[in-house]
Amino acid sequence: MAETRRWELAAHRRLEKGKVVGVVVLDGWGEAAPDTFNCIHVADTPTLDALKKGGPERWRVIKAHGTAVGLPTDDDMGNSEVGHNALGAGQIYAQGAKLVDMALASGKIYEGEGFKYIQQSFENGTLHLIGLLSDGGVHSRIDQLQLLLKGASEHGAKRIRVHILTDGRDVLDGSSVKFVELIENDLAKLRDKGVDARIASGGGRMYVTMDRYENDWQVVKRGWDAQVLGEAPHKFQNALEAVKKLREDPKANDQYLPPFVIVDERGRPIGPIMDGDAVVTFNFRADRMVMLAKALEYESFDKFDRVRFPKIRYAGMLQYDGELKLPSHFLVAPPEIERTSGEYLARNGIRTYACSETVKFGHVTFFWNGNRSGYFHPNLEKYEEIPSDIGIPFNEQPKMKAVEIAKKTRDAILSRKFDQVRVNIANGDMVGHTGDIEATIVGCKAADEAVKIVLDAIEQVGGIFVVTADHGNAEDMVKRDKSGKPLRDKDGNVQPLTSHTLNPVPIAIGGPGLQPGVRFRSDLPSAGLANVAATVMNLHGFEAPDHYEPTLIEVVDK
Ligand SMILES: O=C(O)[C@@H](CO)OP(=O)(O)O
Numbered sequence: 001m002a003e004t005r006r007w008e009l010a011a012h013r014r015l016e017k018g019k020v021v022g023v024v025v026l027d028g029w030g031e032a033a034p035d036t037f038n039c040i041h042v043a044d045t046p047t048l049d050a051l052k053k054g055g056p057e058r059w060r061v062i063k064a065h066g067t068a069v070g071l072p073t074d075d076d077m078g079n080s081e082v083g084h085n086a087l088g089a090g091q092i093y094a095q096g097a098k099l100v101d102m103a104l105a106s107g108k109i110y111e112g113e114g115f116k117y118i119q120q121s122f123e124n125g126t127l128h129l130i131g132l133l134s135d136g137g138v139h140s141r142i143d144q145l146q147l148l149l150k151g152a153s154e155h156g157a158k159r160i161r162v163h164i165l166t167d168g169r170d171v172l173d174g175s176s177v178k179f180v181e182l183i184e185n186d187l188a189k190l191r192d193k194g195v196d197a198r199i200a201s202g203g204g205r206m207y208v209t210m211d212r213y214e215n216d217w218q219v220v221k222r223g224w225d226a227q228v229l230g231e232a233p234h235k236f237q238n239a240l241e242a243v244k245k246l247r248e249d250p251k252a253n254d255q256y257l258p259p260f261v262i263v264d265e266r267g268r269p270i271g272p273i274m275d276g277d278a279v280v281t282f283n284f285r286a287d288r289m290v291m292l293a294k295a296l297e298y299e300s301f302d303k304f305d306r307v308r309f310p311k312i313r314y315a316g317m318l319q320y321d322g323e324l325k326l327p328s329h330f331l332v333a334p335p336e337i338e339r340t341s342g343e344y345l346a347r348n349g350i351r352t353y354a355c356s357e358t359v360k361f362g363h364v365t366f367f368w369n370g371n372r373s374g375y376f377h378p379n380l381e382k383y384e385e386i387p388s389d390i391g392i393p394f395n396e397q398p399k400m401k402a403v404e405i406a407k408k409t410r411d412a413i414l415s416r417k418f419d420q421v422r423v424n425i426a427n428g429d430m431v432g433h434t435g436d437i438e439a440t441i442v443g444c445k446a447a448d449e450a451v452k453i454v455l456d457a458i459e460q461v462g463g464i465f466v467v468t469a470d471h472g473n474a475e476d477m478v479k480r481d482k483s484g485k486p487l488r489d490k491d492g493n494v495q496p497l498t499s500h501t502l503n504p505v506p507i508a509i510g511g512p513g514l515q516p517g518v519r520f521r522s523d524l525p526s527a528g529l530a531n532v533a534a535t536v537m538n539l540h541g542f543e544a545p546d547h548y549e550p551t552l553i554e555v556v557d558k
Pocket residue numbers: 027028078079080081138139169170288429
């Protein structure tokens with residue numbers, strides 16, 4: 001079926017071609033009731049406030065979590081990967097989390113090429129499992145790790161080492177202890193059955209291993225030293241003691257725990273990765289595993305000194321990059337996100353500029369294009385990256401590079417060399433993840449200012465804008481009880497919510513190029529992020545392909 005589809009898009013019956021369309025994605029910017037813990041509400045955001053007044057015809061909310069973006073259930077919060085996939089692809093795909101669930105439930109994971117490949121190391125080598133240890137469901141899920149541990153041991157693994165990354169970002173800070181207990185319990189059961197299974201190393205996800213878009217290779221190196229070389233500044237006899245001790249530091253934070261290794265009575269690391277071993281990175285999400293995948297797989301590598309490059313059999317939970325085919329072995333085939341709007345528009349001559357700062361750069365390029373790196377049509381596309389700050393927590397620089405991104409984008413718009421400009425403004429999300437309310441308010445204001453710069457440029461060229469978001473975060477910064485009341489401890493303190501949320505996100509359209517009769521349809525109350533691609537195609541003057549989720553807009557006579 002797919003092969004017979006044409007790439008050529010039909011002209012829209014009512015909407016003209018040739019307008020510059022500015023697509024702004026505010027990362028981590030949900031819509032929620034006014035509240036003191038709603039940083040978007042508290043912050044001074046005149047630009048977004050003005051857009052909201054355009055509702056319901058030019059402002060509305062759309063779903064950004066759960067099944068609307070291909071996640072297993074409607075209890076799953078949205079995230080950047082699935083959000084930008086949906087925004088760019090215009091279609092809803094069963095995402096990595098769900099595909100892994102299905103492969104584990106059916107047992108097919110153990111019959112696939114990837115598992116058979118690593119299985120060859122089970123006789124004489126160790127199986128290492130590296131990944132994020134939480135039930136956040138954004139990058140990984142602990143229940144999938146638990147099933148994999150059990151399944152791998154039943155399929156021949158005799159010696160297993162788990163290298164954990166503590167979370168505190170998709171789950172509450174401090175929950176690392178509970179997750180380590182859970183896994184230690186499972187490993188003890190495996191040991192009772194004669195499998196030598198232990199946690200061998202660990203560290204906080206933002207400080208160890210899970211960097212992205214090559215922002216800071218030192219993060220990956222710290223992980224490499226602990227996981228592969230068995231070297232780290234902190235040494236403990238077991239992982240529970242490690243996280244408990246490291247958390248005694250008053251400034252400790254699960255996201256940033258320093259690297260540690262588990263050692264035996266004589267101080268020797270119990271699980272460095274050696275020749276002949278098997279390694280699985282058990283995150284299903286791509287962005288924060290690609291760098292480690294390169295270090296584990298590429299023979300020639302110059303990002304840091306690996307000291308030792310063990311001859312291993314390595315598989316990802318999924319293949320993380322469809323263009324680089326990385327890693328080459330994987331346990332579950334990733335969603336085949338095809339016929340994205342980026343590809344359609346490039347094939348129909350639309351010139352595109354995409355921009356963000358490093359920590360979100362791949363969101364408007366790689367994720368937008370269906371986890372595919374590179375250009376569709378280098379002559380028509382320009383992707384520009386603004387270097388992010390390195391090594392400082394985002395609550396210390398909450399304005400991030402919002403204004404710089406906006407100014408580059410303004411220049412791209414005014415150059416008239418592009419038909420579409422697409423940006424991601426990171427503040428609501430990156431600062432929201434720190435749990436620092438004051439800083440998040442500053443970040444939201446900066447994001448609003450950046451939007452204004454882009455909209456002013458759109459105004460100047462007679463263009464059209466679409467302002468939306470990928471999922472919630474900054475609009476709710478506190479852990480709540482079932483009735484929605486903030487939970488307080490005995491001293492009256494609230495627990496900051498560092499994670500994304502289940503809230504819908506706003507979408508606004510406007511600009512001088514928008515024909516007067518264009519408005520949001522009222523017959524799609526449950527529309528979600530996947531409906532945006534068809535909308536954007538319409539604004540470029542094209543009908544969307546019929547396999548896309550329907551457009552959000554209609555044109556009425558005025
Ligand atoms: O930082 C990240 O990796 C995730 C949260 O785990 O956030 P986002 O999906 O917004 O990138």
